[in-house]
Amino acid sequence: MHKQGAIARYRRKMADKQRRRSSESAEVETGLSLHHIDKAHVNHTLFEPSKAVRVESHVSSMEEYRRLYDQSISDPALFWSSIAKQFYWKEPWNDATVHSYNFDRRNGKIFVEWFKGGKTNVCYNVLDHQIKAKGSGDRVAFYWVGNDPAHSRSITYSELLVDVCKFANVLKAQGVKKGDRVAIYMPMVIELVVAMLACARIGAVHSIVFGGFSADSLANRMIDAKSAVLVTADGVYRGSKLIHLKEIADQAVEKCKAKEFSVRRCIVLQSLKKEEVKGEASPAKRRHIGLPWNDSIDVWWADVMETASDECEPEWLDAEDPLFMLYTSGSTGKPKGVLHTNGGYFVYAATTFKYSFDHQPNDVFWCTADIGWITGHTYITYGPMANSATSILFEGVPTYPQCDRFWTICEEYKVTKFYTAPTAIRTLMKFSDESVTKHDLSSLKAIGTVGEPINPEAWHWYYNVVGGKRCSVPDTYWQTETGGHVITPLPGATPMKAGSATLPFFGIQPVLVDKNGIEIEGEAEGYLCLKKPWPGIMRTVYGDHDRFESTYFDLFKGYYFTGDGAFRDRDGYYWITGRADDVINVSGHRIGTAEVESALVEHPSVVEAAVVGRPHEVKTESMYCFVTLKQGAVFDETVIKELKLKVREKIGPFATPDVVQNAPALPKTRSGKIMRRILRKVAQNDRNMGDVSTLADSSVVEELFTNRID
Numbered sequence: 266m267h268k269q270g271a272i273a274r275y276r277r278k279m280a281d282k283q284r285r286r287s288s289e290s291a292e293v294e295t296g297l298s299l300h301h302i303d304k305a306h307v308n309h310t311l312f313e314p315s316k317a318v319r320v321e322s323h324v325s326s327m328e329e330y331r332r333l334y335d336q337s338i339s340d341p342a343l344f345w346s347s348i349a350k351q352f353y354w355k356e357p358w359n360d361a362t363v364h365s366y367n368f369d370r371r372n373g374k375i376f377v378e379w380f381k382g383g384k385t386n387v388c389y390n391v392l393d394h395q396i397k398a399k400g401s402g403d404r405v406a407f408y409w410v411g412n413d414p415a416h417s418r419s420i421t422y423s424e425l426l427v428d429v430c431k432f433a434n435v436l437k438a439q440g441v442k443k444g445d446r447v448a449i450y451m452p453m454v455i456e457l458v459v460a461m462l463a464c465a466r467i468g469a470v471h472s473i474v475f476g477g478f479s480a481d482s483l484a485n486r487m488i489d490a491k492s493a494v495l496v497t498a499d500g501v502y503r504g505s506k507l508i509h510l511k512e513i514a515d516q517a518v519e520k521c522k523a524k525e526f527s528v529r530r531c532i533v534l535q536s537l538k539k540e541e542v543k544g545e546a547s548p549a550k551r552r553h554i555g556l557p558w559n560d561s562i563d564v565w566w567a568d569v570m571e572t573a574s575d576e577c578e579p580e581w582l583d584a585e586d587p588l589f590m591l592y593t594s595g596s597t598g599k600p601k602g603v604l605h606t607n608g609g610y611f612v613y614a615a616t617t618f619k620y621s622f623d624h625q626p627n628d629v630f631w632c633t634a635d636i637g638w639i640t641g642h643t644y645i646t647y648g649p650m651a652n653s654a655t656s657i658l659f660e661g662v663p664t665y666p667q668c669d670r671f672w673t674i675c676e677e678y679k680v681t682k683f684y685t686a687p688t689a690i691r692t693l694m695k696f697s698d699e700s701v702t703k704h705d706l707s708s709l710k711a712i713g714t715v716g717e718p719i720n721p722e723a724w725h726w727y728y729n730v731v732g733g734k735r736c737s738v739p740d741t742y743w744q745t746e747t748g749g750h751v752i753t754p755l756p757g758a759t760p761m762k763a764g765s766a767t768l769p770f771f772g773i774q775p776v777l778v779d780k781n782g783i784e785i786e787g788e789a790e791g792y793l794c795l796k797k798p799w800p801g802i803m804r805t806v807y808g809d810h811d812r813f814e815s816t817y818f819d820l821f822k823g824y825y826f827t828g829d830g831a832f833r834d835r836d837g838y839y840w841i842t843g844r845a846d847d848v849i850n851v852s853g854h855r856i857g858t859a860e861v862e863s864a865l866v867e868h869p870s871v872v873e874a875a876v877v878g879r880p881h882e883v884k885t886e887s888m889y890c891f892v893t894l895k896q897g898a899v900f901d902e903t904v905i906k907e908l909k910l911k912v913r914e915k916i917g918p919f920a921t922p923d924v925v926q927n928a929p930a931l932p933k934t935r936s937g938k939i940m941r942r943i944l945r946k947v948a949q950n951d952r953n954m955g956d957v958s959t960l961a962d963s964s965v966v967e968e969l970f971t972n973r974i975d
């Protein structure tokens with residue numbers, strides 16, 4: 266017995282060693298590195314959906330989930346077309362070919378098509394169709410809640426349709442046509458939804474840039490997409506901080522000009538309330554005070570809307586015509602314009618919203634994300650509106666004016682489904698439980714998370730304190746590229762495990778592969794890939810189809826590679842272990858380390874830079890930068906400040922590095938590749954280096970430990 270135990274231990278040790286070796290060589294060969302699951306986090310205790318949630322849910326048992334899931338896999342064309350038929354199609358798609366695709370580069374070009382030949386319009390479907398077919402005209406589409414608790418308004422589906430048609434006509438009058446790209450750089454206001462739906466109505470492609478991006482980022486995105494029309498606002502308060510959006514937009518327009526791209530028109534919403542603006546606030550006068558104004562391109566939103574007609578026939582678009590693009594970071598310095606199309610994205614957004622949040626007619630849904638990210642696109646605008654939902658649109662931040670802002674709003678509006686990021690949960694759990702429990706949150710039924718792995722401690726707090734042990738917790742795993750949730754529990758069906766995104770959504774076939782792209786069965790860790798296309802998958806990288814193919818389909822042939830690692834447990838549940846590529850996740854914001862590195866090396870004193878993520882208890886990861894300075898340059902507080910500023914300027918304040926460390930030399934392989942695995946160890950002060958035999962000069966490492974900063 267004793268001897269057998271020793272043999273088993275020895276075998277495990279050898280297997281572990283083997284696994285470490287193969288993941289090390291995988292790093293060198295593929296540039297990927299897997300984060301291993303912390304087994305202490307894996308607890309198999311099941312949290313069953315409460316009866317109250319289950320009885321009213323669309324899918325109320327695992328048997329029902331499995332039945333639908335099996336259908337979606339065995340006959341995806343039938344499964345998705347019967348859902349798509351619930352929406353309005355001006356002309357049907359070709360029934361014989363509901364979808365076609367190639368996921369394998371060895372068979373030629375990668376492509377995915379759904380409902381091709383079908384003519385539809387997403388704006389028509391979320392407004393006119395909801396009003397006409399479902400009688401939702403008088404239903405509130407959005408309760409808008411301002412950063413300042415004194416500011417709020419609401420808008421119904423009918424009212425929204427009027428504004429959207431007017432703005433669609435405004436865009437047309439500015440020469441915007443089907444297929445043109447329109448940049449949108451706005452705060453979280455109803456007009457942002459109006460602008461995006463107006464684009465959708467006329468077949469223009471919206472390219473929304475999160476309001477936390479810098480002028481440089483905005484300019485680069487406008488140039489890449491050739492967006493000659495920009496929609497922005499004067500400014501916005503986030504908490505107590507005023508962000509001068511128009512000033513940033515102006516700088517971006519200048520930067521475009523310097524790179525020989527002219528922005529033709531800038532439509533400016535007056536978003537700040539009169540009392541928030543010093544001095545005279547009427548638009549006519551404000552253009553001559555304070556707010557910078559360029560008469561040749563700037564027009565006020567209110568002025569151009571005043572005379573616009575409120576009727577606008579939608580442009581009937583092919584299901585595969587583009588709906589929007591959204592930039593996201595990857596392993597290179599240049600963000601990618603992820604492109605989504607009308608038919609597939611829309612059907613997938615509508616379906617995931619309905620099932621993952623188990624949407625019911627009387628729900629008040631609140632997704633706290635910014636519309637500038639994919640979560641806001643899919644689960645503030647398109648998904649909820651496709652279901653005639655009533656949502657909260659929140660302009661502010663979780664801790665302003667007090668740390669109970671979220672819970673105050675949930676109580677006031679009787680929110681039933683709430684959706685936020687683990688970072689926000691970890692921030693709010695630092696305050697007393699009483700700041701939550703003093704509010705009546707009994708309306709809540711499902712409380713979801715998105716954007717980062719949720720650690721079990723935060724999960725339990727959310728489940729117990731916010732959800733009162735009766736709410737389901739959909740931990741929704743997905744990406745800008747997937748369009749909607751791909752792995753998530755369903756509130757009425759799936760027993761949850763704290764920290765696991767659980768099981769695949771309908772139509773999704775997740776697989777784990779090893780470094781050679783071989784599928785691994787059963788309980789295992791590996792690179793998370795998806796096989797077979799679902800309707801919401803991105804179709805291309807705008808203007809660069811090669812990049813689409815090489816980023817997602819080159820490494821593991823025949824699969825879409827998510828860029829993440831995952832652990833699949835004995836029950837088939839997935840636990841996401843984080844990015845395996847050079848992307849870090851800071852407070853749910855995806856940041857490409859190469860982008861930060863290229864900003865850092867623009868500083869005149871820097872010759873080389875390498876950026877890694879370091880685990881952080883609130884932000885998931887913090888950003889840790891290593892810089893090598895030119896000979897003679899002094900590493901001091903001034904340089905650190907300048908470098909942080911450089912990153913803010915090039916990317917935006919949300920990407921400000923947490924730590925900048927002096928690195929007289931970086932650890933490299935003999936072929937000159939930076940060994941980030943070692944840098945991660947230095948950042949974490951972990952001397953357990955593993956195999957360093959490929960390191961060209963091992964003395965570098967000791968120096969890095971000496972210089973490290975806590």
Ligand code: PRX
Binds near residue numbers: 638714719843
């Ligand atoms: O690493 C995964 C993480 O966020 C990445 C996608 O980022 P983005 O495209 O900005 O979209 C964020 C919102 C969908 C993924 O590759 N991620 C997202 N959701 C989860 C997650 N990691 C763990 N658990 C999740 N629920």
